[in-house]
Amino acid sequence: MRLSIGLLIATLAAGTQNSPPAGSGEILAQLSNIHLDKKQTYNIRDITLRRDALSIALNRGTIAFLEPIMGKVTGAVFIGSGEVVAIPPDAVEKQQVFKFTGSPVLNEPFQAAFFRFTDGTYEEIMKEYAQHAAEDVSEEEAAQFLPWEQIVRDRSDVMKYRILADFLEPSSEPLFLSDLRGEKTGWFEVLYDPRLVEEVAIVKFHDSGLGSVADLWASFNRRSEVRNPEAVAHENKSAIDVLSYDIDATISDVQLDAQATMRLKAVRAGARVLSFDISRFLRVSSVTLDSGDPVPFYQHDENTLTIILQSATEPGQEITLRLSYSGEAIAKRGSSMFYVGDRGPWYPSPGNQDGATFNLTFHYPAAYTLVATGSELREWDEAGRRHSTWKSDGEFPIAGFNLGDFKIVADEAPPLPIYVCVNSDVGAENLLKDLRATINYFSSLFGPYPYSRLTVSPFPLSYPQTWPALVGLQSESQFLVTELARTHELAHQWFGNKVGWSSYRDQWIAEGFAHYAGAMYVENKYPDTTRFREILDEARARLLEQGADGSIWLGHRLASTVTPDGYTQTLPNKGTWVVHMLRMLMREDGAPNPDAAFLKMVREFLETYRGKLASTWDLKRIAEKYMTRSMDVREDKKLDWFFDEWVFGTGIPTYTLDYQVMPAQSGFVVQGTIKQSEVANHFIMSVPVYADDDFLGRVVIGDEDGTFRFNVKTRPARVVLDPKGTVLAKAVN
Template sequence: MPRVLLALFLLGLPASLAAGEAQDRLDELLGVRLDPTRCWRIRDLFLEREDFKFYLNDGYLILSEPYHGRDVAALFLAETSLDSGELVLIPPNTGERESLARFTGETVLSERFTSALMLFSDDTAQQLIAEIQSGASAKPDPAKGEALRERWSPVLRNILEGLAARLMHDALSQAPLEDGFFAAAIGGGRHGRFDAVVDPQMHQQVLVGQAAWRAERRFYEIWCQFQSRSVRSGKRERLQSMGALENYDLDVELLPDLSMKVTAAADFVPGRGGYRTMGVEIAGRLRVSSVRLDGEPADFLQLDTASATAAARRENSLVFIMAPAALEPGRPVRVAIDYEGTVITRAGEDVYYVGSRANWYPRAEPGFTAFTMTFRHPAQLDLVATGKLVETSVEGDVRTSKFQSGAPIRTAGFNLGHYAKTSRQTDGYSIEVLANQVIEERLKPQSSAAVLLPDLTGPRRRGPYPVRQQVVVPAIAPRTPDPAARIEELADSDADAFHFFLERFGPPPTQQVIVSPIPAGFGQGFPGLVYAATLSYLSASDSPLDKMNESDRQFYLELLRPHEIAHQWWGNNVSIESGSDLWMMEALATYSSLLYVEHKRGPEALRAALRDFRQHLLGKNQDGEVIESAGPVSLGERLMMAKFPTAYRLILYEKGAWIFHMLRGMLGDEQFFGLLSELSERYRLKELSVDQLRQAAAARLPKGYDDPELQDFFDQWVYGTGVPRFSLTFETKTAAGKTVVEGVLRQQGVPDNFVTPVELRLEADGAKPVVKTIWTEGPESAFRFEVAGKDPRVLIDPNERILAVR
């Protein structure tokens, strides 16, 4: 998971405020205006921020008033047609240059602009002033400064609202300038308004991005993001995290209307010292009423997140907390937060949807830790949660249930409803399956209207005039699916899938797994708690599954539940360090579900599913662009983009599954399953990086393999895009009583330097098949066979081990 806490562009307008010093400091910050006494007419001023180069050729530069002794903002403005600024950025690697080109059409950003509103907590102001004092053409112009102050200070306030917590944190804690951030809102150029960011607190410190709209949906598209020049060169290290929350104790009261009141307590362990402030994320629909540090009341602000952030995509707000004194690194502070709100909605009679599943409690830097959760809830409802149920009691119409995680976990969740239940035991583990007893409203079939038909027996006379009679055909009430009808069958298959994974991957983090329904079209796998879509409980003949295409129906009936169960290993046992690693967990869970399908129905079922995945990836968006071209799997959440609204799911899950299938083909089954077992054991309750995956896989390659470190494979399939198209031509001749086949394998749709092993199989009448693997060498690669048979035929990749069109 990428580092987001207190990172740039995190906050928006205050959602709720607590009186005290925090409120006063926020008011002071939002009162900062541009300073007319520090306004200059400038020419040829240069500013360098890591990989960004700003050339302020001609225009005006004005600084803001200081905030607690620190400069926090500056504005460059080109006023005339001859004025301009220019921003130059050269991404340091091919993948990020290609990413930039997808949005701008160019691999290098060279943008002329007319405005740059800069906010910062680093030494940007000092660098600008030093440039002015060192001889850059600059003439003070306080009169112009007054005009700019009136016109631009309201804009500045809006931007300050979006950066309030970070600016307050850095200023009030007197954070070192080298740890500060820089952000510029660039306007007036070819590409519209976009952001240029440097933040040493981010996992990848340099970012360029822009807000975009598609079908009334807002996206924040990251054009490129990479490690800063100083980190790449080794001049500085990436900053440690601000801190983590450990040893949670969550006390939850669910009221009859299903709103919740919670006291969440945890140890905040500072990663770096000297700071007075801390921040935690929580669902935006929940309102914080009080905060305590080591039992004493603390000032706080709860602020809504700006739409440009990962926090906003999670619909989170941020709770900004002020400590009475600087925090010591490594010394825990017990944080207690009281809050309330609603995350549960009714989806039907005794059917409930739990929203904000990953952020219903305060979150900081993700990590493995212990959870204790106590729920008081209406006794007529069943409540299940992550961990082991250690205590339960009923008093009146309220049930109290206490859960403990046992092993450290990263995420805790709960679910509730009026469930049918069954369970299975396998190898000392318990698999409990729950089902709603009534289907949610959105899936109930609609009754057809009554129909009036003419009586075809002819007119009847009851008077002087014939009267045509009508026959009323009553409405047909369609069968309503029963989500609990297959519960025993599902328990058998869920337990069987769990056993299949257990044999191959080793022990998961918990001794019990509960599979529970969620009235939605997706699933989710928490430690010991699986949310499975209602559709995965139904039969193929039930509506709406009976109207789906075969691929979608297979997803719900065969893939979704094993995928989420597999997350017990991939995501809950083994985790990831950063957003560029995210694809591994989803790809491993997806491919694990395919392995289970193969186990149940044979290799052809797996290959058929992979063919569907390939077809999805080669589909096109509304602009006619191939979905796979949206970007490599390593982009992670950056694949959520306006032009390709389905790219994130298809590329991370389905192309990712293909990547592991191709690794399996290279390693062979014995080494491939050995790799999965090794990853699960070596990285148990740890974070796995892509490079660690590459090294572990390379160590299991056959001796003499042409890509011994798998560098080409990962560069092409993980960090690159493109699906090769293979075709071939060949000629035959007879020599020494044998048929000689000589031909050319052609490769298109990928760069000329794309190399991959391709299996060719020669079949001929009267002879055994001959198999040969050749490595592509550019657009054309020669091959040669000798065979004793006649009428030779050459098949490309007959076992379908490569994501390719043939």
């Protein structure tokens, strides 16, 4: 599990059913009922708190500390004049801060601040305070804090489990959080937490009416790591690794009642506070060890379950937890289709892509059919209900199921049985043939299909859902006719399931390759049509219409209150073009297989990281092994330039061609200049030049205009740039 900021933003707790271990209950009680300490109110000035890239200046004002918890002060309220400065370490994060604040650097005055911390903030402030002449706090200054009593109580649950972890676990990774009321931005938070993979964050919450929506203005590694992002691309700060799930679930209409057994392995020493995601519609009723001893747990309204171990973990120690939970977590479409959908995980999940084995048993109405991830071991009817058991083929990153009033049509020909859930037989045989053809084509490109079976089921939402060996598409009628949607989701069996992504920043690999694989299927099936070109043109049009939402390296952060469609519009479309350009740069026209180098690169990537989590740097490193001469534009045998411009960058250039054709002794000379605009001066790309239908060569355009001189035997009617559309550009003139 790669810890993210989402695991830390816990809201109101629902209470516990088991007695907590000694110490944690008292600590939680105090954290839940915290007050300002009337004895600890001071007038302060000229104090600056520095936490890595964050600098918070308390210029002049009054500070009131919170009452100590077990003798330790964990927070304060400041009212007065202050200023926060944060300089993001790279262009990607600077662009995001600019998107939300209008400046690439955060430099915001504030009038009030609410601090939570477990580090030495209290001692640091008091040390600075002692070096100035004391100023008495007036009654008027003290009265400023009266409204804050209620605010502090209302916010007492925020971060309390994160603070509890620092009380219970011996660690040198204390928390610092400041909620600031900026003059221009309103309330926002700055965070430094060494327990996070990206330790520094700036975030603003918005009340959507249905809960809080977070805009992550910036998130990045601490200074000691930020200079070498490749070195921390696989950083894992998880306390535990989930090895296996055994889940027994009963489904009755929208009600789910389940017992889950999780087998965990401790990754680091000293952990006691574990966090899991689970649907807010499910309520956990008990958590026990394998011995039957109860384990304290707390459940929040926002899909979070916190479990507190009785004793600290030791590295390599295996722990078995048994959970019982139930609730109306199943959504229903019409009278006969049931799904989990966007209601959150239906089992306790560490919230990551790391894999575990799954053994699933379901009990459901006998009138319905259930399909799930993995292989079906058995199905039977008993006591008026239907039952089935499913087992994963090795470790899966996620498990899911669909239930409905449909029948299964099968093509069980070896080596891969394919099952389709349909409401009628109309079109079913053609669909099976198309699925078989798609799997065969992808297997020829990317290697064998990674699982022992494939099931395709209707999914009643506006977006598809893909699990290992199970693909849910929007509706039966749509996936019968929409080849690109179907093939994209099937490609996720390789890109996203066979190989996962190391962090949210690397999800573009799965989306980009899956979407482009679907486009390649269309290209192969309809070789003499414009359908492949239309897919790329539509992707480019959507990117230009959406604008520069941000780098695809931002993953889900592309979606925000400023750019709500940023993720869905940018990630698959830009990712498709990135993969297309890599393919075209590696392509050797005229060879028996022009795409041999590209396909070898893809297969090596998939085999190297089979069952693992891959990063952008991993893909870059393998792609560099298959570079052509024209790709080495910096003459360093590296693809830094390509990834800097197309993965980390947001620019889309315009190219303008100026040329002339002159007679020469053995034919003609074509010479000219290519100008690049609407991107930064350092933007670099290799662009193909053609005379009529004949390829002349590639020209590198970067800091300077690209110039060229080619000899041809006959006078061309025209000279053009990139007529086959191999480069993502706004326009080619």
